[in-house]
Amino acid sequence: MTENPxxxxxxxxxxxNPWIRVEEHQVITxxxxxxIYGKVHFKNRAMAIIPIDYEGYTWLVGQYRYTLDEYSWEIPMGGGPNDLDLLESAKRELKEETGLLANKWTELLKIHTSNSVTDEWGLIYLAEDLTQGETEFEETEQLLIKKLPFQEALEMVMSGQITDSISVAGLLKAARILGY
Structure with a gap:
């Protein structure tokens, strides 16, 4: 390991606020x-889920992202408290946003979201052996849900229709593992 310079x-x-803390660091470069260095600390860990059914379909969640001022298609994702198992948070998030329950979970990827300004990291899971239930949206969410063949979601990445970094990384890794 290299020493910290x-x-x-x-x-x-x-x-x-309840989600982030912004710090100013005086440093020697x-x-x-x-x-000076600015750091954004997230109070939750990120998690994202790629649900895949036995026919090769997946689910995307669409929502208007306030910070970008644009609509975004993404894999289901959210934040989980640091003191709670991240897989349990992922199960909750998948149920909230899609209504899906999964019997098989595989950790695909650990990811740093923007390591030049934040210490946030998260995990991306593959969820399989699915059962459809009812969604449980949070009050801040106004979501559209799209079920589509996994290959179409991958094409949305390649054409630039999906730009969220966690979604892009997760879908590309899943494609490699699943043989697409």
Whole structure:
């Protein structure tokens, strides 16, 4: 492992809400100069799920993303409390957003979402052996659900219709593992 070339002189909180904390760090850079670094700390871990049924269909969730000011198609995903097992959070999120329950779960990928400004990381799961139930949307969610062949979801990645980094990485890894 390579040694950390950064030296932290001080940290101070700038902003905090129930989901994130923004910190300002005074640092000595790898070049030996004083500098400033901003860090966004997420209070939950990210998790995402690629549900696949026995016919090769998957589910995408569409929603308007406030920060981007645009509509986004994504795999089902959310945040799970740091003190709760991430797989349990993934099961809850899949049920909330799609109504699906899965009997088989496989961890596909650990991912850092934007490691230049945040310490957020998450896991992407493959969910199989599915049973359809009712959705349980959160009050902040206005979602559309699309069931489609996995190959079509992969084509949406390749054509740029899916741009969410967790969705792109997860779908590409699943395609490789599943032989698409």
């Amino acid at each position: 950064w030296k932290t002189l001080s940290k101070k909180p700038i902003y905090e 790898p070049a030996g100069k004083e500098g």
